[in-house]
Amino acid sequence: MYGEAVSEDEKDGVRNVCEKIIKNNVMRGNFKQVKEIKSLSRSFTGHGVFVISQDDGIVWNVVKPFPSIMIVTDNEIIQLSASGKSSVIESDGNPIFKQFANTFRTVFSGNAESLFSLFEVYFDSHSENIWQIGLVPKDSIIHSVISSIELSGNESLDRFVMTESTGDTLLYEFSDQTFSMELNDAEKKYFNR
């Protein structure tokens, strides 16, 4: 799919998909995560639940095999271990980190214009409902770590594959997604820490 980046006309297709993703403010559901380490020929598979809020940020709650929670907001990344210990990385004043956090947020935010500004965007729509978006970071520092990101789905975002420059991949498969305009009380607690 990485033939030619989207033309101005094709950008509308991407915008339509993004609208689908963000038609509701909040998306939540289950995820399966597979990290493939090419040099070791090994993979690490985990499961959990996630919440993506356009306004607040993203929560990854890994349940299996080792529980942990990661919360990404505009300003910080918080990691909570099973024992309840938290480590906070502030992105403010840390330029590299801010770039990574921003990239991460943009991919899941469904903000088409942000995607166009940060990535070379490739788009493939097999049929009316199934779509695939390829993203190649424009920023060379980010590109030195992340080669590409592929997003695909139907009515919502169903699959995410990130390929690192080492050839390692990170795959997410989302399922049982539900949508709402606002976070529920339990979810709010993640962001009001």
Added chain:
Amino acid sequence: MMPKKNILTDNFINLWDKTRRFHVLIWLSPHLLLVFLAIVFCPLVINTDFYSILPESNAPEEVRLAEAKMSSENNSGMFVLVGHEDFNKAVLIARDLAESVAEHPQVDSSTFEIDAGMYSQMQDFMFEHRYHLQNDSTLALIKEDGGQPFAENALATVYSPFSFSSLAHIAEDPFLLTDAGLRGYLNSVLKNGTKMTLKDNVLTSEKDGISYVLLSIKSKSGASSLSSKDHIVAWIYSEQKRLESSNDEVVFYNSGVPFHSFESSSNAQREITIIATASMLLVILMLILVFRSIGPLVLTLSAIILGVVVAFVATLFIFGEVHMLTLAFGTSLIGISIDYTLHFFTARYSRPECHDGRTILHIVIAGVWLGLLSTLISYSVLLAAPFGLLRQMAVFSIAGLLSVFSTVVFIYPKTVSRVRPTHSLPKRPVEIFSGAINSLTSISRKKKIILLICVTAAAVPGLMNLNFDNDIRGLYTMSKHLQDSERVAFDVLDLGSSGWYFILEGDSEEALLQKEEVLSAVLDKAIESGKLGSFMCTSNYLPSTKRQSEVYEVISKNLMPKAGSQLELLGFGPEYEVRLLEDMKEQKNTYLTIDSYQNHPIGKMTGSFWIGNVEDKYYSAVLPLHAEDSGYFSELAGSMEGVFFINKTAEISETLGSLTLSRLKFLLLAYFVIVFFLSLRYKPVLALKISRGPLAAGVLTCALLGYTGVPLNLFSVMGLVLIIGIGIDYSIFLTESKEEGSSTMLAVILSSLTTIFAFGVLSFSSFQPVSTFGFTLLFGIILSFIIAPINTAFIRSSRENKDKAICER
């Protein structure tokens, strides 16, 4: 008012007579020797660095050397902010500028983009040193519960969506020490307080809708700072102009010492040219008007030009360089040294029938000789100051004056038969001036007392208002465009530097790093209590060997026993545990050293806080950021051995203050030395009476400084010193004048005018020190010029009254 037999002048004349055959040789040999020595041994170095001339702080010698080493490194750095509404355009323009600047021969480096491979370099670096480089919080986590939570956390991170490092090394690093190290490193190395963020490989910041891209330029050491079209700063400006003409909305803001030095140097060069040309033109005009002959004009100009050359060469020979400010101050030499030639030629013109040089010299020698002595005594007050600029100025002026004096004494008498007065001297200026003085001195005693009281009463409020201020910041006024540039750069970069820092000293590199770690621990507490934003130091990135070994031991003790189970949980067999333990053992003593760190690309990013070896000791700097209470940190340094608190602005201001006070004391001493020399020629009471003129001029000048708000600082005190030295000349010349009264008066008027003009022009200088000095002397010389004939008239009239009383008795 007959002077007593004088050992100074009479001996001088005797010596002059005895050596008559060798006069040309005596005059020529030191001149030639000096020029020869300077040409052979001293390359022409004109120092335009206005920071290098500042007085030295009170810190120990080695610390000052260390500080100077760091400053010279930092002072070659320049920042250019390229601003545009469109970030991409700002990047394109910055790239264009960076590329064209990099081609300049004086440029060492022109950095605009950060290496895209930097992140993977950091990962590799941290993987390599994972057993030795871990920060305090990581170490605390590893120690907690025997390392169990740390191990669990690593497992969780493997399965979490995001980790700092790649998992490619997971079998060799199952506890993700690389990840922990990288996190700590990123926190300290990149969280440096600046507002700049990294975008598309460039450091950028946005303010008021403008995106700024940062370009860092470093000039080569030893590059000439003399302002010229080929100068690196001139090149940057011309390139910026080119880019501005093709890009309407681009803005450039420049920051860094070279920009200031370049501007000061350009201004100084322009001013020196203007002042020297104006002074010379006035001299030429005056000589033509007064003597109406080519002889005095050619001889005077030759003496002055030779004097300036000798002054320059002597300064170059003694100091190995001549500072631009010395030349700026030195332009006053023209106005001072011409006095001797004026006295000679007015005496020559007052005796048109005389063809004997000795006779003419005899008329002026006492005045010129004592005048030279008093001026030299004044300059020696500056010579004795522990401040390079003052010493250079003193050497420059003393050498120049001696040269002109020797020309007047040894060469001019030989020209007497050739320089024949064709006109008589103009009488009008003397008549007007003498008339004014006579009408002032002939008033009744009562009126004189009232006048004295009035002058004193007028002076008192001015003296009360006199402001003793040596704040160095008041001595440098930057141009508006540089000021705007620095302000924007300060806002956009927001480095948070307070202008003061610590310098640490250690007997070895290891001892120094350990000392840094002790200070860091204290500074961490200051951060917690809000006294400090953050700080930068080498040991943040390169811990001491002691600390590296400690980290290794903690990892070895707490984590390695869990290696087997950790690897098993990650799906690796027992053979991986064996390999891991062997690797750990092998790496026990592979500490990161300062050399390997500095040569690594990562080390180059962390700036130049490591000063290194200076005089058998090792030095580094620790820079507090976003801190205000300098007193707290100064006390902190005082309580730790080998830690020095450097606040250059405050220290230099303090040094200038104490220098000013000591020069004031020297001024008093010089005054009494001058009185002593005068009393060798005159009776002590008369010597005191003669010397009260410049003293009064000095006090009244202080009052005027008070009224005009000019602070009493080192440079105004320097002016006061010279008021005494130069001002007393007028009284001496007038006292020495006998039948040549009117020609001496003319010489005094002319020499005062040239001196007043010389200092008057200096007072318009854009350099605060030069203008303060010129302003003080301008007032002082005008007052001396007015007071000298009045004082002489008072001395004469009281003498006559006394003689009359004796006769009547």
